Amino acid sequence: MKLASLKKGRDGELIVVSRDLSRYCGAADIAPTLQAALDDWEIAQPKLQARFDALQKDEITSFPFTPAECHSPLPRAYHWADGSAYVNHVELVRRARGADMPDSFWTDPLMYQGGSDTFLAPTEDIAMPSTDWGIDFEAEVAVITGDVPMGTGAEQAEESIRLLMLVNDVSLRDLIPGELAKGFGFYQSKPSSAFSPVAVTPDELGHHWRGGMVHLPLHAILNGHKIGSPNAGVDMTFNFPQLIAHAAKSRPLGSGTIIGSGTVSNVDRSAGSCCLAEVRMLEIIADGRPTTPFMQFGDRIQIAMYDENDGNIFGTIDQQVVQYLNPR
Structure with missing residues (x-):
């Protein structure tokens, strides 16, 4: 699983990124930030993994991934x-x-x-x-x-x-x-x-x-x-x-x-x-x-x-x- 943070607010907005780094989908409904996901990892991790798997299979709406739009994770x-x-x-x-x-x-x-x-x-x-x-x-x-x-x-x-x-x-x-x-x-x-x-x-x-x-x-x-x-x-x-x-x-x-x-x-x-x-x-x-x-x-x-x-x-x-x- 690959995760990143869009430049939104001080702590970014959590997204899930495809393995080849070409696409991403939102994950704020699971955890608004990466820190929030880490704080509740046992619950957030399986949901984020499922979102990543769906992204890999092109089963979810996605957008082009651009590193310049990201903060550090x-x-x-x-x-x-x-x-x-x-x-x-x-x-x-x-x-x-x-x-x-x-x-x-x-x-x-x-x-x-x-x-x-x-x-x-x-x-x-x-x-x-x-x-x-x-x-x-x-x-x-x-x-x-x-x-x-x-x-x-x-x-x-x-x-x-x-x-x-x-x-x-x-x-x-x-x-x-x-x-x-x-x-x-x-x-x-x-x-x-x-x-x-x-x-x-x-x-x-x-x-x-x-x-x-x-x-x-x-x-x-x-x-x-x-x-x-x-x-x-x-x-x-x-x-x-x-x-x-x-x-x-x-x-x-x-x-x-x-x-x-x-x-x-x-x-x-x-x-x-x-x-x-x-x-x-x-x-x-x-x-x-x-x-x-x-x-x-x-x-x-x-x-x-x-x-x-x-x-x-x-x-x-x-x-x-x-x-x-x-x-x-």
Whole structure:
């Protein structure tokens, strides 16, 4: 089943989208928003699945699906936490600046809680006042959970996964060092993130969803040039159930919690990278200095994932960097 949110009201209007992303039908009579569906998932899910099946069989009135008419599936969320599950990526970051990596990073996940009140739509511009802040994209996979009790273990956590999405976790790289130096984590360096037009249930991924991971390449295209397509199911040190369990160690997670994987990264660098910071790190290690700039005004980033038949699973995150102008 595939779900999306039309741009109506603050929290969107829930729709059901066909598997090939060509058509959609309304679902507001079942649940007005995706958050409402998640809050009442046991009742809403079978009805939404039946609506999806009818759409697939062309047994219900439908309309052309246009990602530009959609917000992120959850236009805002109660909880957005991003992990760093690809520890080889973290190791690379630290090695580029000559820092050792604690052994605990391989056994205890890194995670931060980001702003979740103003997600960007999947085709919305990334508006920033300045390119001096080091604007970067981070292509990731994320899950949306149902309610997760505090102390839930990884073995049970997979049962809470309701939907999956793609993420562009926008990062301001040149603001990060100053914030981390204060010893209190990210804030200004992590502006609004964007998510794929469509969220999908795990069964839509078939055998590509196993072991709590998505075993498919994630494509990051900048200005028409492929930066990378590493496989999200390779070198993921902590799978999604482990990330959920980590987040729920000392607090319950409410339905609609979004947990991100962190930048997808493979040890085998031949598949490229899912962020510019990693590209620059590899340049520093190889040549002593970076040559690839961070994103500039006018740059366009596209993030997508395809099945074995080249079907676009989640729709494409397609964003352009533009200069932010203060409202008068």
